[in-house]
Amino acid sequence: MRITLKTWLLVFLIGGFLSSYAQKQSFFSPEKALMPVGAYYYPEHWDRSQWGRDLKRMSELGFSFTHLAEFAWANLEPEEGWFDFEWLDWCIAEAAKNGLKVILCTPSPCPPAWLTSKYPEILNVNDAGIRSAHGGNRLHANQSNPICRKYIERIVTEMGKRYGNDPRIWGWQIDNEPHLGTIYDYSNFAQVDFKNWLQKKYNNSISTLNSAWGNAFWSSSYNNFNQIRIPNEKESSSNPHALLDYRRYTADGLAGSIRFQATLLRKLVSPQQWITTNFAYYKFLPPVDLFRNKGDLDFASHTMYLLSTFLNYPEGALNFRLGSGMELSFSNEMAKSIQGYTGIMELQPGQINWGVYNAQPLPGAVRMWIWHSFGLGDQFTCTYRFRQPLFGSEQTHKGIIETDGITVARGGKEYVKAIAEVKNLQKYYQPNPLVPISVASRKTAFLWKQDNLWEMQVSPHTKLWDSWQHYYTYYGNLKTMGATVQFIQETDVFDPKEFPFMVAPAYSMVDEKIIAKWTRYVDDGGHLILSCRSGQKDNNGHFHETLLQQPIWKLIGAKVEDNDQLPPDRKASVLFDGKNYSWSVWGELLTPQKETETVATYSDQFYAGTSAVVNRKLGKGTVTYLGVWTNDGELEKQVLRTIYQHAGIQILDLPNYAFVEWRDGFWVGVNYTSETVKLPIPATAKMLIGTTEIKPGEVAVWME
Numbered sequence: 294m295r296i297t298l299k300t301w302l303l304v305f306l307i308g309g310f311l312s313s314y315a316q317k318q319s320f321f322s323p324e325k326a327l328m329p330v331g332a333y334y335y336p337e338h339w340d341r342s343q344w345g346r347d348l349k350r351m352s353e354l355g356f357s358f359t360h361l362a363e364f365a366w367a368n369l370e371p372e373e374g375w376f377d378f379e380w381l382d383w384c385i386a387e388a389a390k391n392g393l394k395v396i397l398c399t400p401s402p403c404p405p406a407w408l409t410s411k412y413p414e415i416l417n418v419n420d421a422g423i424r425s426a427h428g429g430n431r432l433h434a435n436q437s438n439p440i441c442r443k444y445i446e447r448i449v450t451e452m453g454k455r456y457g458n459d460p461r462i463w464g465w466q467i468d469n470e471p472h473l474g475t476i477y478d479y480s481n482f483a484q485v486d487f488k489n490w491l492q493k494k495y496n497n498s499i500s501t502l503n504s505a506w507g508n509a510f511w512s513s514s515y516n517n518f519n520q521i522r523i524p525n526e527k528e529s530s531s532n533p534h535a536l537l538d539y540r541r542y543t544a545d546g547l548a549g550s551i552r553f554q555a556t557l558l559r560k561l562v563s564p565q566q567w568i569t570t571n572f573a574y575y576k577f578l579p580p581v582d583l584f585r586n587k588g589d590l591d592f593a594s595h596t597m598y599l600l601s602t603f604l605n606y607p608e609g610a611l612n613f614r615l616g617s618g619m620e621l622s623f624s625n626e627m628a629k630s631i632q633g634y635t636g637i638m639e640l641q642p643g644q645i646n647w648g649v650y651n652a653q654p655l656p657g658a659v660r661m662w663i664w665h666s667f668g669l670g671d672q673f674t675c676t677y678r679f680r681q682p683l684f685g686s687e688q689t690h691k692g693i694i695e696t697d698g699i700t701v702a703r704g705g706k707e708y709v710k711a712i713a714e715v716k717n718l719q720k721y722y723q724p725n726p727l728v729p730i731s732v733a734s735r736k737t738a739f740l741w742k743q744d745n746l747w748e749m750q751v752s753p754h755t756k757l758w759d760s761w762q763h764y765y766t767y768y769g770n771l772k773t774m775g776a777t778v779q780f781i782q783e784t785d786v787f788d789p790k791e792f793p794f795m796v797a798p799a800y801s802m803v804d805e806k807i808i809a810k811w812t813r814y815v816d817d818g819g820h821l822i823l824s825c826r827s828g829q830k831d832n833n834g835h836f837h838e839t840l841l842q843q844p845i846w847k848l849i850g851a852k853v854e855d856n857d858q859l860p861p862d863r864k865a866s867v868l869f870d871g872k873n874y875s876w877s878v879w880g881e882l883l884t885p886q887k888e889t890e891t892v893a894t895y896s897d898q899f900y901a902g903t904s905a906v907v908n909r910k911l912g913k914g915t916v917t918y919l920g921v922w923t924n925d926g927e928l929e930k931q932v933l934r935t936i937y938q939h940a941g942i943q944i945l946d947l948p949n950y951a952f953v954e955w956r957d958g959f960w961v962g963v964n965y966t967s968e969t970v971k972l973p974i975p976a977t978a979k980m981l982i983g984t985t986e987i988k989p990g991e992v993a994v995w996m997e
């Protein structure tokens with residue numbers, strides 16, 4: 294059935310976009326600067342005689358803000374209770390003199406030696422029982438610890454009092470990429486804190502905990518909370534339900550520490566100064582859950598190192614020089630989903646120091662990343678860092694300026710170019726641009742539940758399962774259609790007028806409430822796309838006492854009979870629209886009900902001919918269930934395209950790793966593939982940068 298989009302739906306969609314613009318107006322004004330660009334500066338790394346020169350240079354190169362005081366606790370409070378702000382005052386004055394706004398950072402990741410030697414109990418302990426030590430370390434203390442909190446409260450209060458009403462300060466970054474240096478903490482403090490958290494969660498009832506953790510298994514039950522220790526896989530404590538709770542506890546602690554500082558600053562700083570934290574790319578830090586801080590921050594900012602070697606890269610000879618545009622996009626859209634807008638706090642200007650290897654970016658790539666960040670709607674871009682350090686553990690990290698402190702590095706030159714180009718675009722900006730219908734109508738909700746990620750990391754069932762790669766199969770394919778993706782949660786409103794499409798990949802843990810909510814969403818006209826493993830478990834991570842995934846059978850219009858997994862070197866086939874696609878990691882055998890259409894079938898193995906992908910109509914919408922995960926994601930791509938096209942939506946057909954975005958009236962196309970790409974630019978478009986055909990690492994900007 295073809296669904297025509299009604300005008301009121303579009304008005305609604307456009308209204309949604311505009312209201313998020315309205316929200317950010319007070320902090321960011323596109324009519325003055327579409328996307329200010331800034332750079333990190335660490336005055337404490339350089340002789341004071343150079344600060345004025347450096348900040349002047351920063352300004353002359355086109356940067357409009359700098360970022361100070363991160364990690365500088367030992368300089369701000371050299372001894373307990375003795376504060377020294379003179380150097381920071383001086384540097385802020387120099388920045389202001391050169392027309393640079395300042396982002397101030399709270400130095401909580403770096404407790405000074407006087408603090409950690411007086412209270413070593415605040416230090417994190419890793420899973421092997423080794424306590425973190427002072428010295429070339431950061432994020433080595435647990436900020437949930439009340440002693441640590443007390444000292445953080447004091448330094449942040451001093452900073453807030455001093456700079457909270459200073460018009461030279463643009464905004465605040467709390468901490469840095471908040472997480473525990475050891476990822477999880479097994480210290481004595483954490484042992485007690487975890488027990489308290491459990492007591493609260495389980496209303497002080499050990500029998501409730503015993504059943505939630507399935508402690509009847511292997512005689513694991515506890516008589517009281519005092520017997521519980523943090524589940525540590527190194528000690529072979531592998532109760533999956535306890536591990537799940539421990540992840541939830543850690544995430545609560547991290548979010549609580551950010552909230553603590555945000556609440557404190559909120560009381561001290563002017564409403565004109567914004568408060569954020571720079572969430573590191575979440576994939577590396579599983580216990581960091583951005584949604585837990587929704588409401589605490591003015592917005593969530595994000596950081597991304599595209600060549601870090603740990604990301605998802607496309608095929609192609611140049612992939613290691615162009616980086617993972619898909620993960621930059623994912624990171625941006627996740628951060629943006631928290632409050633409707635975001636900015637990138639750290640973007641590499643060149644070679645970094647911490648990848649498996651650290652390749653040079655392809656000439657042009659640094660500029661392309663800035664433009665991609667622009668296209669994705671970042672309200673600002675900040676590069677890490679202005680000067681390459683001469684000492685310390687990040688010595689080999691490029692800056693905008695080389696080690697001599699004077700010469701502009703290759704990446705620095707690309708910054709200069711991109712900054713000038715963005716400034717030049719300003720003259721084409723028209724206030725309150727209408728979101729193009731094509732963009733609004735492709736808006737897709739990605740239903741996010743961090744518990745699912747944790748549950749599957751704890752119980753993957755096959756070592757070949759990687760939830761992130763599974764999410765990227767869907768996310769990456771959505772981007773090839775030019776879809777704007779918003780991450781939402783179960784507690785959000787599922788309104789098909791706002792989100793005509795919703796993907797919920799491998800949504801393993803479900804209860805009746807979410808199934809009812811999905812059903813209503815589809816009934817009302819939404820198009821729901823679920824993938825394999827969905828509905829397997831309840832919210833404790835137990836199987837439902839039903840047949841496999843039975844709670845979702847009615848919704849998807851099919852039975853899930855079983856699942857299969859293959860050895861890593863084997864490939865099986867699934868047939869869709871006359872073409873075979875290969876899969877290895879996960880395949881489910883589906884039996885469709887009468888009204889359900891089989892979209893794809895297995896073409897080999899003992900179950901050849903069995904359904905692998907099914908689709909059904911329900912009320913005014915549709916449900917598609919993909920029980921198989923293909924090796925290259927091509928089947929998923931074709932199925933997604935079919936769903937959007939049947940719904941009457943205009944979609945793009947971009948190669949993987951070419952991206953087209955719209956913001957503030959501008960279309961931006963970037964190319965991370967190793968081939969030349971022809972962008973879908975109408976002949977009538979006004980080209981502002983580049984041409985319709987862009988080479989690897991190139992950019993095009995146009996207005997339609």
Ligand code: GAL
Binds near residue numbers: 598639645646677687
């Ligand atoms: C980031 C971190 C920065 C710096 C940078 C180096 O993850 O937030 O402080 O260490 O890496 O690339």
